Amino acid sequence: MKLTLKIWRQAGPKAKGQIVDYPVEGISEDMSFLEMLDVLNDRLVREGQEPVAFDHDCREGICGSCGIMIEGRAHGPNRKAATCELRMRSFPDGDTLTVEPWRARPFPVIKDLVVDRTAFDRIMQAGGYVSVKTGQAPDANAIPVPKHHAEEAMDAAACIGCGACVATCPNGSAMLFVAAKVSQFALLPQGHAERKERVERMLAQMDTEGFGACSNTYACEAECPKQISVEHIARLNREFVRAKAL
Secondary structure (H helix, E strand, O other): OOEEEEEEEOOOOOOOOEEEEEEEOOOOOOOEHHHHHHHHHHHHHHOOOOOOOOOOOOOOOOOOOOOOEEOOEEOOOOOOOOHHHOEHHHOOOOOEEEEEOOOOOOOOEEEOOEEOOHHHHHHHHHHOOOOOOOOOOOOOOOOOOOHHHHHHHHHHHOOOOOOHHHHHOOOOEOHHHHHHHHHHHHOOHHHHHHHHHHHHHHHHHHHHHOOEOOOOOOHHHHHOOOOOOOHHHHHHHHHHHHHHHO
């Protein structure tokens, strides 16, 4: 395959960025998008140029670090897939692709395609946990959990915190991320003791970080690689109303 990449290059957080064109050749259709970027970077290094900085870790769609905008779509054109799972067969030979970082004020660009997503970490530190004393694991049937609650909680816990929901939302909202993290505890008895403080603190931190409000465009659900449902946002709102009523 032969492609033309139009990649956002930015030397640092305060530097002025620009789109730079890079032709790439000899790309296998079985390569992942990140492997294709590796091929480009190998060439740039050999030519004495600065390689393109991009986030990656597991390359298995688990860690959520690889998110970038490809042709204006978070993680690219395929649904239910992170950038690292996107194969080059998804693009026609000779195509021109624009590659950019997440665009959201709470996710400032560090370099090139790398953004600072520690705002998500601070939201989690505000209340995305259960405070329990560790010890011997209880028997599996010691705390009965309805099957549908367990399944919904697992669906919410599938969120990998990649930030695609924020990047694709016209308001830069983190509601889907926060809703998933609140839901996974709100549905289980272990999370009930701190449910009031959790939702209040996490939403307050979300506002402090500068994320926008949800306007129900459903873009977050459409681009989420784990297909987290906006139904969790409805549950988040109910949890918040409940917390204020107590």
